[in-house]
Amino acid sequence: MIVPMAERVIAACDGASKGNPGPAGWAWVVGDGTGTPTEWEAGPLGTATNNVAELTALERLLTAVDPGVPLEIRMDSQYAMKAVTTWLPGWKRKGWKTAAGKPVANQELVVRIDELLDGRSVEFRYVPAHQVDGDPLNDFADRAASQAAFVQKPAGSEQGSPEPPKSPAAKKATPKAASAKKRTSSSSTSSSASSSRTLKAKFPGRCRCGRSYAAGETIAKNPDGWGHPECRTEAQ
Numbered sequence: 001m002i003v004p005m006a007e008r009v010i011a012a013c014d015g016a017s018k019g020n021p022g023p024a025g026w027a028w029v030v031g032d033g034t035g036t037p038t039e040w041e042a043g044p045l046g047t048a049t050n051n052v053a054e055l056t057a058l059e060r061l062l063t064a065v066d067p068g069v070p071l072e073i074r075m076d077s078q079y080a081m082k083a084v085t086t087w088l089p090g091w092k093r094k095g096w097k098t099a100a101g102k103p104v105a106n107q108e109l110v111v112r113i114d115e116l117l118d119g120r121s122v123e124f125r126y127v128p129a130h131q132v133d134g135d136p137l138n139d140f141a142d143r144a145a146s147q148a149a150f151v152q153k154p155a156g157s158e159q160g161s162p163e164p165p166k167s168p169a170a171k172k173a174t175p176k177a178a179s180a181k182k183r184t185s186s187s188s189t190s191s192s193a194s195s196s197r198t199l200k201a202k203f204p205g206r207c208r209c210g211r212s213y214a215a216g217e218t219i220a221k222n223p224d225g226w227g228h229p230e231c232r233t234e235a236q
Contacts, residue, residue, distance in 0.1 A: 002030060002039060002065045010035075012074040012127075012137035013061040015053025016145040018214055020228065024048035025148025027141045027164075028061035035136045041156035042144040042164070050211045050228075054080040055109040057145060062116035070121040074138050076129035077211055084113050085124055129212060140164070197221055198229055207231050 002009070013028040027042035041064065045053055054077040065071055075081055088110060091097065096104045096111075104110060127135040129142055143164040148155065155161035198220045205219075206212050207227025213219055220229040 001063075008070040008072060009065055010072045010074070010137065011061055011065065012135065012141040013054075013057035014076060014129075014138065014141035014145045015050060015055070015057045015080075016142070016149040016212075017048055017050040017053050018146075018149050020213065020217060021047050021049045023149050023152060024050075024053040025145045025150075025152070026053050026057035026060060027144035027148060028057055028064065029137050029140045029144065030065070031137045037137060037140050037157075037163075039157045040140065040144060041154075041158070042148040043154045044148050044152040046152070050077075051079055052106055052109065053145065053149070054211065055083065055106055055113065057141070058084070059109055059113050059116065062113065062120075062122075067116070067120050070123075072123045072125060074125045074127045074135055076127055076138055076142070078126060079211060081124050081126060083110055084117065088114060129206065201226070 009030055010033075011028060011030045013026070015024065015026045017024040024045040024047065025042060026045060027040065029037045029040035031037050041060065043060070045056060048056075054075075058073070058075070058080055061073065062071075083106075087098075090099070091104045091110070092114075094101075096107050098104060127138045129138060140163070143166060144155065147164040155164070198218050201213055201215055201217050201219045204212060204215050205226060207219075207222070211228065213228060218229060219226045222231060
């Protein structure tokens with residue numbers, strides 16, 4: 001367990017699934033005051049979804065850090081953040097059921113995280129992924145999780161592992177390039193795409209839920225862009 005000397009720990013965690021579901025991995029990283037990674041850990045999950053990978057990363061981070069130390073957690077997954085900060089109280093009141101009366105997805109992980117958060121001082125901070133000059137800890141966690149998903153092997157600072165490499169699928173795009181990609185996608189699909197259409201993504205991107213999708217992954221048209229098919233109709 002990490003028992004830091006600092007008054008507050010700044011960390012990031014992330015999960016990755018190459019296929020959703022597909023080969024998946026998780027990672028967390030702790031940094032110093034300048035945002036430089038000092039300790040990290042990543043691991044494989046076999047075949048799993050993005051949501052499971054994201055929640056697992058958070059659970060492993062909370063397990064690794066001394067619960068008596070205030071913690072700031074930077075994440076790019078709105079699903080994982082909202083699951084444990086916004087939706088969780090309502091799920092508990094309803095007997096671990098969603099607003100639609102369905103069983104909460106990934107309940108075992110959510111319950112475990114709820115237990116780990118009890119009595120702790122934790123601040124969650126959302127940081128967009130794959131941004132130019134984005135958060136360095138989030139970028140590190142993203143790369144470590146992606147590497148774990150690809151190679152299906154554990155890694156980390158305690159093992160003397162080298163810094164995770166940059167993935168071609170996770171290269172940062174400039175705002176101009178991202179805007180051009182969005183315009184191209186819109187013009188090529190507006191005449192034929194409908195709200196129920198799905199297709200294979202030509203490029204990696206980010207869903208409205210905050211999770212990324214890889215090139216070749218099935219995506220669907222959502223009210224505010226392209227993303228995971230389940231996010232089009234998913235009721236939390």
